[in-house]
Amino acid sequence: MTPTAYLVLSSVTVLLLSYIYYKLHPTPLPSIPYNLSAPRRAFGDLRAIKAQGRLIKEPSAAMFAVAKNLGSPIAQLLLTSFSSPIIVIDDPREVEDVLVRRNREFDRSPLTTRFFQPMLPACTIAQLTTPALRAQKRLWSDVMSNDFLKRVVAPNIREAARELVELWGLKAEQAGGEQPFEVGVDFEDAALDAICVAVLGLKMGVTRGQIDKVRGEMTGGHDSEAEDPFADTRSSAAILRKTLKYLNDIVDAGFTSVWPEFAFWRIRMSPAYRRFKKISDNEMQRLMAGACERFQRLEALDGETAGEELDTCAMDLVLRREIITARKTGEVKSDPTRDPAMLQELLLFLLAAAFPGPELPSAADIVNTDIPYLDAVIEETVRVVATAGIIARITVVDTEVLVAVREDIRSATSQAAQAKRTRGGLDGDSGHDLHLFEPRRWLTRDETQGGKEVFDAFALPALGFGGGLRGCFGKRLAMQELRILIALLVLKFEFLPLPEKVASMEAEEKLFRRPKTCHVKLRAL
């Protein structure tokens, strides 16, 4: 290389590196508060957010900490000049307004879609809103209809909950009512059992397997050689669990790495992931094939009758709709498990008012009986646990969000929504001590019904399931599942105070925020 060529190459390299270094310093947007020292650092707030996220195991809390440190309900997170600006809004009223009433201005954000793209690029949550996405949502819409949820899904959830009661009964007996035991996995198993029957018509038998195991341990007679009727479906369950593990790893990499795309790429390229992806794809195909076969058998039985009556799982509905469409178109401090007054009030309401008699209530009893306090417990649970640490949106047009202390400065839609909250919303009684678990904030007296206590779904902005066009698709199902599980568990067990070391409400965040520890100490009733 000639000296001149060497000089030119060195100069270009230095210029390029200087340009990249310069662009690693973020440029703030005007008029939105930010950490004043961030623009002076390469990667701005990024490294501090990632480090804090790793430390507290709650990456989204680390993002909100920037706003909290500034004492502002809105703040910009400054990363680099290569990345789009990120603005955090810590104001439930405006967040609700953006999610529910401003769907034309905002869409699902790549901040969260990218977590699902490596594993599930074609699923709803991984996509921006397009005509194809709308059609995909329409295809699945019947699955969340009230009729289907009550007629088909509720009995399946109730059966899964009944098995969970059986399992906990055995575990409580094993623990002699003295020792707390871990139940986080039991909830997952029960949910898996319920959802698999409801969606695929497939009995997984995961909780049944645990019951057999505990019973075997208690009698010393567990026969590992005995034929396991659920062996096949349990391997499906294992694959589903491993899929969730990979999704969690991807989210973890996205939250903790300063260059998430590279971290995702490394996971995608690893031989272990590629091997597993093949297994998981094959398994999904196998399950879908089974569901289609079932549906065809039902169709054959159907004859001249209305097909919907025969639908016994979500796939039947989806497949039926597909056919019809084709034909037509060619910071939580309190701990509810330590509050005896609350637990006993719930128990009393359930026992005395709703489900008299010694038998467990049927699914229909549970979903059809009006129990305002149970509704309030469920709503408050969803609010306090905040399963999703952040709800992310991207702007699709130039717009403004008016986060303000003065009412008249807020957007017209936000003001109108507040005017409808006759009890003052966040500024009224329901908005006190929001760090506490207090179901009564969702209850009010209805004077038109002689002062009867009723559930007020609009007491506060409810953001646990996001909202609007891109809000949670499974909300109704999840609420029904919570209702049935809470009702049966509270009816069958007394929840005793937990020892200090396992009585924590701390959470860690991966795909979902989940408790760091999930123990119960029970006495069977």
Ligand code: HEM
């Ligand atoms: C307690 C249980 C659940 C909670 C707290 C929850 C919460 C959420 C949240 C916060 C979102 C993002 C919403 C947004 O961006 O506005 C979401 C999206 C979604 N959820 Fe759930 N969810 C739950 C259960 C379920 C279940 C059982 C299903 C399916 C049967 C489901 C299916 C979905 C889907 C498909 C989306 C994406 C919707 C879209 O992108 O348009 N969820 N969920």
